[in-house]
Amino acid sequence: MSLIVQKYGGSSLADIAKIKRVARRVAKVREQGEQVVVVVSAMGKTTDHLIEMAHRVSDQPDARELDRLLSTGEAISSTLLAMSLKKLGCPAISLSGAQAGIHTDSSYSRARILNIETGRIFREMSKGKVVIVAGFQGITRDMNIATLGRGGSDTTAVALAIGLKADMCQIYTDVEGIYTADPRLVPEAVKMEKVDYDEMLELASSGAKVMHARAVELGGIYGMPILVASSFSDRAGTIICREASFMENINKVRGIAHDTNVAKITVVRVPDQPGVAAAIFVPLAEAGISVDTIVQNASIENCTDLTFTVTRDDLPRAIEVTEKVTQRIGAERCVSAVGLAKISVVGTGMQSTPGYAAKMFRSMKDAEINIQMITTSEIKITCIISEGRVEDAVRVLHKEFGLARGE
């Protein structure tokens, strides 16, 4: 008998009919003799609705209170799923993050799991029950509720799978797996059978919004196999596991990711001296603004231009912070631009093999797509381009790197 941790997202639990559907799926797995622990997100748009209520009370809702408020979303979905399973004759019990022994630090709204006391879950399992755990939340040392941030239920599921020494973690969502590119843009995009943790991490952080990056990272550290599949079909999904591509797809680009939620800020003629980067990025971090791509050009006349990207939502606040810094460090000015997109080519196979970047840039040039910024990691090459050309770019690169089926 194997032990599986299954996670169902908000779209899979959006209404009572969908909750009953998930209950039938879980009961079926159970009937096949598997032990199941289920992690749930809040139903549909519940979390958005709760955040909206909080913002009607206060423009800056207290972080501790907000986390306690948001945790009710998973309390509702988990209890309804437990009732639904019992109705089907399948013994079940729902547990809050605290009841499930999920201990976190006190960083409200972006807490980290410190450890999981698995005693209660194992006790309930030994009584033959399916255990349903409210995702996205845990309890601090001071007995306060803290949430893990958006997408945190993925992290709960992977962390629980590791803590319970499960055989697999299954993430059920509204897509059928990880594709070589967004299938809405590239009809010939192929669902991958397996993908490496690092590749998945780069795909996730580059705009493939299937799974929360922290969860993938955690899975990678402990080597927990993660299945990503649809809760609305029985088709095979994608398994994220160790060295998946090393064994199967050596020397190969694995996928094309893109993200259109991109704005850039350039600080012009920054004096080229130590501490300048810190002077810019520390205040941004303190303002809670996440900076993505950073590019600094080579120094000319002891001055350099420094460009970075942020999400569009963060742009107004990022400009405010950066303009103050610009004056203080004696840079010339700061300019911003929207209407941008990020496109990335990802694959561990690129790691030791030259020529991928060149191939990417050449095919962009042939398609007359202008590249505004470039960054590279060991397994990813990212270009910032005009938003209007992103669909073309995805299609061109998908073809160039031979990702369609049979190529």
Add this chain to the structure above:
Amino acid sequence: MSLIVQKYGGSSLADIAKIKRVARRVAKVREQGEQVVVVVSAMGKTTDHLIEMAHRVSDQPDARELDRLLSTGEAISSTLLAMSLKKLGCPAISLSGAQAGIHTDSSYSRARILNIETGRIFREMSKGKVVIVAGFQGITRDMNIATLGRGGSDTTAVALAIGLKADMCQIYTDVEGIYTADPRLVPEAVKMEKVDYDEMLELASSGAKVMHARAVELGGIYGMPILVASSFSDRAGTIICREASFMENINKVRGIAHDTNVAKITVVRVPDQPGVAAAIFVPLAEAGISVDTIVQNASIENCTDLTFTVTRDDLPRAIEVTEKVTQRIGAERCVSAVGLAKISVVGTGMQSTPGYAAKMFRSMKDAEINIQMITTSEIKITCIISEGRVEDAVRVLHKEFGLARGE
């Protein structure tokens, strides 16, 4: 500096605007130098909505899961009120029943408070915070959430006031206090300044739905003064306290209560032998049906008729249970009736003074209101009458016992 426990009901917290209004009231009391602990119910119809969702999942939702589900209602209202207070510059923190140290037994949906560990509340108060406690809920020894049943937030408030040795418990609701009769039926009904616990208990159990009976009982045992007042006005309410009427209103009827949610069942020709009452009422109790008035006539030919009342909602199940019992104990048959109402005259002053019952029956006769059943307690006389005559009866008795102002 005195310590006050305030409880706000669902209608006082029905929307964001009303929550902000309550926050301003609490902040004002705080500014006057009082220490305040606030107990909240769920917002408006939240509890009904959650119950409805549960019943869409299962016709008999699991009791433990239902309690965890329902507890989210107070989590939402308590966190929003805390945010609202902080927005006003008033330090505040919300606590779940578990965080507030409210320990209950494991009787889900009708749990009893076993004890309150006040450590955390006092710690937060010593930091200068208004503590907001989610009403209606506590935690069992097994770390499960249990609710206290409908109106349980009143019990939470009174129990907390006792546990914290508060100076007073204030119950804020949508009525301005306790009246000598329902002011919608009797315009000249008078708001009482004070009322005794026992009188309040009889009024509450006889249909005056202002306050939960268990909370009044608890207040009476520990002598905790309870103010009942409106959260929508600043008018003085009614204080429930010890021997209020003994000192002020000796030998006087204090109020007229009525309830139209009444159905009756009569078991005809019950063999008059030991154990028959238990044979009828134990199965009803086990089915979770609350029996109100019970009348057994004098025995004729070793047979007796036994009549009791239940709420109308419970009638179909009560008939089902009683019919089985009727056969088993060899009674002739059981018959039921709806369209009934209960009317009660309440006052500790009646305790040692004869003539009140006679006066009540005579004025009913003069108004040609037929009495179907009669029961009496030390401080209450209750008649079951036709529902159609209940308004007349309230008016007649209110006048007969001189309850209008100035009489």
